[in-house]
Amino acid sequence: MKQQERIMSGFGKYGFIGGGNMGGALIKGLIQSGLAVPSDIYVFEPDQQTAQELADQYRVNLISNNQDLLKQAGVIVLAVKPQVMDQVLGEIGQGLTEKHLLISVAAGVSLGHIQSVLSASVPLIRAMPNTPALVLGGASVLSPGAFATRDHMAKALAVFGAVGLAVEMDEKYLDVVTGLSGSGPAYVFVLLEALADGAVRMGLPRREAQLLSAQTVMGAAKLALESDLHTGQLKDMVTSPGGTTIAGLQALENGGFRGVVMEAVAAATKRARELGGKSGGTFGQEKMDSGSSPA
Secondary structure, three states, X not given: OXXXXXXXXXXXXXXXXXXXXXXXXXXXXXXXXXXXXXXXXEEEOOOHHHHHHHHHHHOOEEOOOHHHHHHHOOEEEEOOOHHHHHHHHHHHOOOOOOOOEEEEOOOOOOHHHHHHHOOOOOOEEEEEOOHHHHHOOEEEEEEEOOXXXXXXXXXXXXXXXOOEEEEEOOHHHHHHHHHHHHOHHHHHHHHHHHHHXXXXXXXXXXXXXXXXXXXHHHHHHHHHHHOOOOHHHHHHHHOOOOOHHHHHHHHHHHOOHHHHHHHHHHHHHHHHHHHHOHHHHOOOOOEOOOOOOEO
């Protein structure tokens, strides 16, 4: 059996504690990528309407309590809000063993804090995804706990790779990741709005302005991801001497565009560090519903 097949087959079934936006996105990714079939996925979601919607849409198994979920699944995804993390850990801590893999997507809850609540040497991975995971276009950074092996990390990277880009980094970088890819979609939405407004100002209909803005940003990002060229070189490819693009770039430079964007990332990173220091470093950031990335 190939190495990847061995890794993917060695963890059994998937359990989700929390079936909100991020939990639902990961379930969608697992099924659409072929990493799991619906019968392999178990979900505990206390909101009955949300739970039923997941069951109707994806045909997953609904579980009535966390303890039963631990008995069914080997990979446990904590997709809950940081405010209830300690409560959930108290409910599942005794049932988790070194045979499980626990993955947390709760922003601001450190590996050290989670591990301190657990009674066993449970393999643990902390993930920082972002909202585009909802359309399988996310960017996720994963950090391993003390008892996570390379196979555990490979498994987790495959799970989050099913909803976009997934990379491994040391936990010390997660505050910067929050300021960049966690908060970054909001910066891009502001850019999209500004591009469309600029086009409307110059006479383009609103709907077409929005469509062209979104497609332009998506295409530019795709080109940056798939090209070996530095983004400065890609910019130069669009910029002709005395042309329209250089005139637009001059306007951006006059407005301090680069510096403002850099300050936005720095400000969000600083705030993530501040919020991570509150309540024992357990929570404090704005989130998507049910324990996904901060905004």
